[in-house]
Amino acid sequence: MENLVYLDGKWFPKSEAKISVFDHGLLYGDGVFEGIRAYKGNVFKLAEHLDRLWESAHTLMLKIPLAKKEMESVIVQTLKRNGLRDAYIRVVVTRGVGDLGLDPTLCPKATVFIITDKIKLYPESLYRDGLAIVTVPTVRNLPEAVNPSIKSLNYLNNILAKIEAKNAGVMEAVMLNHQGYVAECTGDNIFMVKRGGKAGTKPLVLTPPVYVGALKGITRQAILEICAELKIQSEERIITRHDLFNAHEIFLTGTAAELIPVVKMDGRVIGSGKPGNVTGKLLKAFRARAVRDGVKF
Numbered sequence: 107m108e109n110l111v112y113l114d115g116k117w118f119p120k121s122e123a124k125i126s127v128f129d130h131g132l133l134y135g136d137g138v139f140e141g142i143r144a145y146k147g148n149v150f151k152l153a154e155h156l157d158r159l160w161e162s163a164h165t166l167m168l169k170i171p172l173a174k175k176e177m178e179s180v181i182v183q184t185l186k187r188n189g190l191r192d193a194y195i196r197v198v199v200t201r202g203v204g205d206l207g208l209d210p211t212l213c214p215k216a217t218v219f220i221i222t223d224k225i226k227l228y229p230e231s232l233y234r235d236g237l238a239i240v241t242v243p244t245v246r247n248l249p250e251a252v253n254p255s256i257k258s259l260n261y262l263n264n265i266l267a268k269i270e271a272k273n274a275g276v277m278e279a280v281m282l283n284h285q286g287y288v289a290e291c292t293g294d295n296i297f298m299v300k301r302g303g304k305a306g307t308k309p310l311v312l313t314p315p316v317y318v319g320a321l322k323g324i325t326r327q328a329i330l331e332i333c334a335e336l337k338i339q340s341e342e343r344i345i346t347r348h349d350l351f352n353a354h355e356i357f358l359t360g361t362a363a364e365l366i367p368v369v370k371m372d373g374r375v376i377g378s379g380k381p382g383n384v385t386g387k388l389l390k391a392f393r394a395r396a397v398r399d400g401v402k403f
């Protein structure tokens with residue numbers, strides 16, 4: 107049986123779930139989304155994802171035509187109808203259908219759809235061997251222009267960076283902000299680990315503050331919470347490429363990736379050249395939380 111997609115109050119088989127060519131989400135990228143994950147019948151941090159979706163929509167003055175509780179309920183219903191316990195969930199709210207023209211008031215009602223699908227896991231070798239990344243020329247959107255804290259349907263900034271990464275033969279890109287500080291990757295936040303003077307002593311986990319130009323990632327937040335729980339010192343701090351080159355460990359965080367170790371950046375070997383202990387410890391703790399924190403169904 108075909109997977110069902112929720113669209114504006116009804117469920118349609120995947121091949122019949124269609125939206126209008128006059129939807130401003132398509133015409134102008136006018137809309138917001140979330141990428142969420144379910145682990146063994148637990149929608150991880152669903153409340154946090156919905157809060158972020160509502161905040162993104164609020165900034166765009168986009169009214170979501172469901173209450174948060176209703177949204178939670180239709181997400182869970184979509185998973186249940188599709189018999190999915192481990193899943194990737196994409197919630198999209200667009201400005202809706204309207205005449206041509208930028209003006210959002212041309213669209214009387216937002217379009218809402220929810221896709222749930224089997225999760226496509228990254229190859230296990232990436233977690234075992236680590237990833238190579240490069241810094242790309244495309245600068246992260248200025249917070250004063252399109253704030254990267256808005257999870258909007260405008261992903262061209264990230265897609266340009268992704269193309270540059272792939273042209274360089276790697277899968278992910280480090281994006282800098284307009285001042286040259288490390289912001290984030292195309293679909294992941296970035297962390298580094300620095301040890302104290304003597305190898306193995308007191309690791310310090312660092313990630314750039316979101317005002318530099320990064321999404322306030324849900325996985326990022328979970329890692330900062332786990333650090334506090336495990337009494338690993340962590341801090342949001344301005345980071346340069348030089349800092350990253352000389353880190354003992356680097357890892358990326360995101361809903362799809364969870365935590366992925368980085369072992370090479372711009373040709374420089376990071377730390378030992380193998381995924382580090384702190385990254386491993388945090389990934390283990392994260393996976394334990396993923397089945398625990400959230401909404402059970």
Ligand code: PXG
Binds near residue numbers: 142291294322360
């Ligand atoms: N930065 C950007 C620009 C992102 O798009 C993250 C950081 C990590 O945030 P979370 O909240 O996931 O920890 C993202 C998230 C996809 C996909 O289908 C993309 C994301 C998440 C899930 C799926 O490409 N990006």
